[in-house]
Amino acid sequence: MTSQLTPVDPPGVHQNPAFTQGMIVPPGPVLYVGGQNGADSSGELLEGLGPQTEQAFRNLLAVLEHAGTGPEHVARLTIYLAAGVDPTEAYAATGAVWGNRRTAVTVLAVTPARPGALVEIDAIAAVPEG
Numbered sequence: 001m002t003s004q005l006t007p008v009d010p011p012g013v014h015q016n017p018a019f020t021q022g023m024i025v026p027p028g029p030v031l032y033v034g035g036q037n038g039a040d041s042s043g044e045l046l047e048g049l050g051p052q053t054e055q056a057f058r059n060l061l062a063v064l065e066h067a068g069t070g071p072e073h074v075a076r077l078t079i080y081l082a083a084g085v086d087p088t089e090a091y092a093a094t095g096a097v098w099g100n101r102r103t104a105v106t107v108l109a110v111t112p113a114r115p116g117a118l119v120e121i122d123a124i125a126a127v128p129e130g
């Protein structure tokens with residue numbers, strides 16, 4: 001399997017340097033990463049939206065690495081933010097850990113199931129064979 005994902009950004013649809021409108025994933029194994037929140041290895045939530053967002057992305061990166069893939073193979077992210085929080089801090093924290101990686105992204109305002117959680121992130125990634 002080639003590990004190359006192909007962004008889909010049709011003319012006439014808003015173009016954004018931070019994300020792509022769609023992503024074509026080559027055939028092969030796919031990893032579905034369940035929601036990662038801003039908890040450390042002991043299960044304790046970090047304080048604040050920025051630190052929780054950074055930790056959620058670190059947790060996501062750990063799952064990707066353990067599965068034999070990496071952020072360059074992520075086709076889609078879904079970011080759930082607690083309703084009422086200002087997403088600006090989350091966007092800044094995303095860049096600090098995730099970097100400048102364009103993928104298909106959905107951001108939603110929700111009521112988290114875990115008290116105190118301000119962010120949760122799930123992902124779909126290709127897993128290179130070999």
